Amino acid sequence: MTNGSRHALEVQELxxxxxxxxxxxxxxxxxxxxxxxxxxxxxNVALAAVTFSVRQGExxxxxxxxxxxxxxxxxxxxxxxxxxxxxxxANGRLSPFxxxxxxxxxxxxxxxNIRLNGTLLGLSGRELREKFPxxxxxxELERFVDQxxxxxxxxxxVRLAYSIAIQVPFxxxxxxxxxxxxxxxxxxxxxxxxxxxxxxxxxxxFVSHDLDAVTQFCDxxxxxxxxxxxxxxxxxxxxxxxxxxxxxx
Amino acid sequence: MSEVAxxxxxxxxxxxxxxxxxxxxxxxxxxFKLKYGESALGYLWTLAKxxxxxxxxxxxxxxxxxxxxxxxxYPIYLLVxxxxxxxxxxxxxxxxxxxxxxxxxxxxxxFPRIVIPxxxxxxxxxxxLINLVAICVVIALKAIVxxxxxxxxxxxxxxxxxxxxxxxxxxxxxxxxxxxMAPIWELTTxxxxxASPIIYPLSILPLWAQRIExxxxxxxLTEDIRRILxxxxxxxxxxTAPDVLGTVGRLYPLGIALALLVGGLLLFRRxxxxxxxxx
Numbered sequence: 366m367t368n369g370s371r372h373a374l375e376v377q378e379l380x381x382x383x384x385x386x387x388x389x390x391x392x393x394x395x396x397x398x399x400x401x402x403x404x405x406x407x408x409n410v411a412l413a414a415v416t417f418s419v420r421q422g423e424x425x426x427x428x429x430x431x432x433x434x435x436x437x438x439x440x441x442x443x444x445x446x447x448x449x450x451x452x453x454x455a456n457g458r459l460s461p462f463x464x465x466x467x468x469x470x471x472x473x474x475x476x477x478n479i480r481l482n483g484t485l486l487g488l489s490g491r492e493l494r495e496k497f498p499x500x501x502x503x504x505e506l507e508r509f510v511d512q513x514x515x516x517x518x519x520x521x522x523v524r525l526a527y528s529i530a531i532q533v534p535f536x537x538x539x540x541x542x543x544x545x546x547x548x549x550x551x552x553x554x555x556x557x558x559x560x561x562x563x564x565x566x567x568x569x570x571f572v573s574h575d576l577d578a579v580t581q582f583c584d585x586x587x588x589x590x591x592x593x594x595x596x597x598x599x600x601x602x603x604x605x606x607x608x609x610x611x612x613x614x
Numbered sequence: 615m616s617e618v619a620x621x622x623x624x625x626x627x628x629x630x631x632x633x634x635x636x637x638x639x640x641x642x643x644x645x646f647k648l649k650y651g652e653s654a655l656g657y658l659w660t661l662a663k664x665x666x667x668x669x670x671x672x673x674x675x676x677x678x679x680x681x682x683x684x685x686x687x688y689p690i691y692l693l694v695x696x697x698x699x700x701x702x703x704x705x706x707x708x709x710x711x712x713x714x715x716x717x718x719x720x721x722x723x724x725f726p727r728i729v730i731p732x733x734x735x736x737x738x739x740x741x742x743l744i745n746l747v748a749i750c751v752v753i754a755l756k757a758i759v760x761x762x763x764x765x766x767x768x769x770x771x772x773x774x775x776x777x778x779x780x781x782x783x784x785x786x787x788x789x790x791x792x793x794x795m796a797p798i799w800e801l802t803t804x805x806x807x808x809a810s811p812i813i814y815p816l817s818i819l820p821l822w823a824q825r826i827e828x829x830x831x832x833x834x835l836t837e838d839i840r841r842i843l844x845x846x847x848x849x850x851x852x853x854t855a856p857d858v859l860g861t862v863g864r865l866y867p868l869g870i871a872l873a874l875l876v877g878g879l880l881l882f883r884r885x886x887x888x889x890x891x892x893x
Contacts, residue, residue, distance in 0.1 A: 397798045440890070444724040445724050461724045461725060467723045470648065471646065474651065475642070481640060481641070484640040485725070534622055535792065565619060566619025566620075
C-alpha cells in the first residue's frame with residue numbers, strides 16, 4: 366500500500382485547551398471599571414487525547430464538522446500553536462505553511478509576489494531566480510507576470526500560489542482545505558504533482574470538507590468530532606462513517 | 615516495495631540565519647515599496663515629513679520666537695533632532711502594531727516571530743537613511759569638514775536603532791493584550807517631543823531638567839550626534855550626558871537603552887510561542 370513502515374508523524378496524547386475569557390478585556394477601561402472582577406474563563410477543549418501516526422509516503426485526510434479541531438490539529442503539527450499537553454514527532458522536514466499564498470499582496474505583481482511568498486516559504490534568492498520560469502509556466506501566467514495580483518481572477522491567484530508551494534522542499538506537507546485548485550485542466554496538473562509526491566515518498570496530511578477529494582487521494586482518513594478521534598482507517602470507510610453520522614444526527 | 619525513501623536533511627544553523635536575514639530584507643523592502651512606491655511623489659514622501667516639520671519649527675522658533683540658541687548652527691541642530699526623533703516615533707509606532715497587522719501570517723506560517731518586528735524597524739530605517747542623506751547635503755552645503763570622530767556616529771545610530779527595536783518589541787507585546795497602547799504611545803511621544811532637546815537647546819533649561827532629559831537615551835544620543843557634527847562651530851552650546859550627569863552618570867542613559875533592548879527581547883521571547891493564538 367505505502368512505501369516502507371517508517372512513521373513520518375507520530376501524534377501522542379495531544380491535548381489543546383483554549384481559554385476563552387467571558388468578556389474579552391483588551392482595553393484598560395475594562396480593567397479600571399471592574400478591578401475586582403476576576404477574569405473568568407471558559408475552557409474550550411479543542412483537542413482531547415488525539416493519538417495517531419502517519420506512515421512515510423502516506424496521504425492522510427482529516428475530516429469532521431466545523432469546530433471539531435481539524436485546523437487546530439494541523440496548526441499544532443505545523444508548529445504554529447503550542448499543544449497544552451502531548452507531543453508531535455516529525456521524521457523529516459515539515460512544510461512551514463498550512464495554506465497556499467501566505468503573504469500574497471494584491472498591490473504587487475506576480476514577480477514580486479513570487480519573491481515575497483517564496484521567501485516566506487524558505488526558498489533562497491538563487492532558487493527563486495532559477496525556478497521563476499518554471500513557476501510562471503506551471504501557473505500558466507506568462508502573459509500576466511507584470512500585472513498586479515488584484516487584477517487576477519481568484520483561479521489565477523490560487524494557481525500562482527500552488528505553483529510556488531510545490532517548489533518548496535519538504536518531506537511532510539500539511540494543507541488546510543485546498544488540494545487540487547483551478548479549473549479542470551489545472552486540476553489535472555495538480556493530480557500529476559500528487560503522483561510525483563507519492564513516488565518520492567512524500568507524506569501529506571490534508572484537512573478538508575471535500576469528502577470526494579479525501580476518498581480519491583487519501584490512503585487513510587481521520588474523523589474528528591469535538592476534538593476526539595472518532596474513526597481512523599481506510600479513507601472510504603471513514604468517509605462513509607462520517608456520512609452516516611451526519612445523517613443520523 | 616518496502617524500500618524507505620530518503621528524507622531531507624534539516625537545514626544547518628547558518629542556512630537558517632541566512633534565510634531569516636533574507637526574510638527580513640525582502641519583507642521590509644516590500645513594505646517600504648508598498649508604502650511609498652505607489653504614490654506620485656514616491657520616495658520623496660519619506661523626506662517630506664521631516665522637512666515640513668523642520669520648515670515650520672524653524673520659522674516659528676528660529677525667526678518669530680528667536681530662541682536663545684546662542685550658536686549659529688540652529689538649522690542643522692533642529693534638522694538632526696527632527697530626523698532622529700521622527701525615526702524613533704515611526705519605528706516604534708509601526709512596530710507596535712506589526713504583529714496585529716501581520717496576524718494572518720502568524721496564523722498560517724511557522725517562522726521565528728521576531729522577524730516581523732525586526733522587518734518593521736528595518737523599513738523605518740530605510741526612511742531614516744534617506745533622511746540622513748538630506749542631512750549630509752545640508753552639512754556639505756555648510757562646508758563642515760568631516761573628522762575622525764565621525765566614526766562614532768555609526769555607533770550612536772546603532773544605539774538609536776536598538777533603542778527603537780527594544781521599545782517597539784515591548785509595545786508590540788503590550789499592544790497584543792491592550793489596544794489602549796496606541797493612544798497611550800501617541801500621547802507619550804508627543805509629550806516626549808517637548809521633553810527632549812529637539813527644538814530647543816538643552817542649555818536653556820535648569821540643570822535638574824537637563825539631567826532628567828538626558829536620561830532618555832534618544833535625547834542622549836541626539837545630543838552626542840550634534841556635538842560630534844557641530845562642536846567645532848559651536849563649542850559649549852551642546853549639552854551632552856557627561857556634562858551634567860558626570861562620568862558615572864553618563865552611563866545611565868546607556869544602561870536604560872540596554873535595559874529597553876534586553877527587556878524587549880525577553881518579553882518577546884516569553885510570548886513568542888503563543889502569539890499566533892493571542893492575536
